[in-house]
Amino acid sequence: MTRLLRTLMMLMVMSLSGHLPAAIYEFSSPELQERFEELVYELRCPKCQNQNIADSNSPLASDLRDEVQRLLEDGYSDEAIRNHMTDRYGEFVLYKPQVNERTAILWFGPAAAVLTALIGLFWWLRVKARRDHVAAEAAPQVDEMDEQRLAELKRQAADYEVRRD
Amino acid sequence: MRKRILLFIPLLVFIILVVLFNAQMDTDPTQLDMARAGQPVPDFSLEALDEPTRTLNNADLPDQPYLINVWATWCPACRVEHPYLVDLKEKGINIVGLDYKDERDKAVAWLTDLGDPYSLVLFDKDGRLGLDLGVYGAPETYVVDSEGLLRYRHIGIVNEKVWQDILRPQLIEAGWKP
Numbered sequence: 001m002t003r004l005l006r007t008l009m010m011l012m013v014m015s016l017s018g019h020l021p022a023a024i025y026e027f028s029s030p031e032l033q034e035r036f037e038e039l040v041y042e043l044r045c046p047k048c049q050n051q052n053i054a055d056s057n058s059p060l061a062s063d064l065r066d067e068v069q070r071l072l073e074d075g076y077s078d079e080a081i082r083n084h085m086t087d088r089y090g091e092f093v094l095y096k097p098q099v100n101e102r103t104a105i106l107w108f109g110p111a112a113a114v115l116t117a118l119i120g121l122f123w124w125l126r127v128k129a130r131r132d133h134v135a136a137e138a139a140p141q142v143d144e145m146d147e148q149r150l151a152e153l154k155r156q157a158a159d160y161e162v163r164r165d
Numbered sequence: 166m167r168k169r170i171l172l173f174i175p176l177l178v179f180i181i182l183v184v185l186f187n188a189q190m191d192t193d194p195t196q197l198d199m200a201r202a203g204q205p206v207p208d209f210s211l212e213a214l215d216e217p218t219r220t221l222n223n224a225d226l227p228d229q230p231y232l233i234n235v236w237a238t239w240c241p242a243c244r245v246e247h248p249y250l251v252d253l254k255e256k257g258i259n260i261v262g263l264d265y266k267d268e269r270d271k272a273v274a275w276l277t278d279l280g281d282p283y284s285l286v287l288f289d290k291d292g293r294l295g296l297d298l299g300v301y302g303a304p305e306t307y308v309v310d311s312e313g314l315l316r317y318r319h320i321g322i323v324n325e326k327v328w329q330d331i332l333r334p335q336l337i338e339a340g341w342k343p
Contacts, residue, residue, distance in 0.1 A: 047302055059266070087200060088299040089301065092197050
């Protein structure tokens, strides 16, 4: 049983490592290799839309990896490579899109939603606090006259009970 | 009274969502905008499909509005649209073929068997021009104007409906005279 389990786990680990096509690329320097790995993780495959080009097995992703490798060896900067790709495939290829008019909602939408919710919550709490305050003000106050009257009534009630006994 | 109004908030949110989703219904997320719109056809130097010794470049492209059709023998949808491209050629439409990441023998045989709708076929074995154009699948059909600028890209097969509704108007806008 343990042996079977061990074999299965081994197979799982092996199948994981098999999904890293980016690992087979060779570079003239380890620094280029590092930049390559970062770039292929942040470039999106136009054909298989929910994968980056490191992850995808499509022929297009493989072409784009080759292109990134070629550009790196030609001395392109990361920024120049990103621009090279967006010139051809549009903003779509960037998993981390640039901040501009079209992508503003992606960048600031979530923060705006949270901010709106916080403002709403604050407003609601303030209204509620004010309402409670007003309610407390309006509640009848027990003043001295009332207390005397209450004491009088209690005494009468006690007398009444004594008399009934 | 104020409470009553608050009860309408879920309905309001629902209506907003319906409007948003409905607006997105007809947009196909697999159809990317053409990043090259309005730009010239990228520089290239490729062999002619039928003549390996003949090198073609931008100067060999037509100077009147034309279509660039990206195709390959490995692409089943290309076989579907092929007869219609032959029809278009007979109507006098100038189509330049871009044989994308293909094998030369198969491509030559394909044109011999199915007819050749192209005035010129560029053999893009490694997909270099394809990459520069932003091709991400075949078939794709580009509209180019007389200045050599890329005006429009159609993703998917060309048929009578696509021609009448999309490509013909685009080609006319690019300066083509029927």
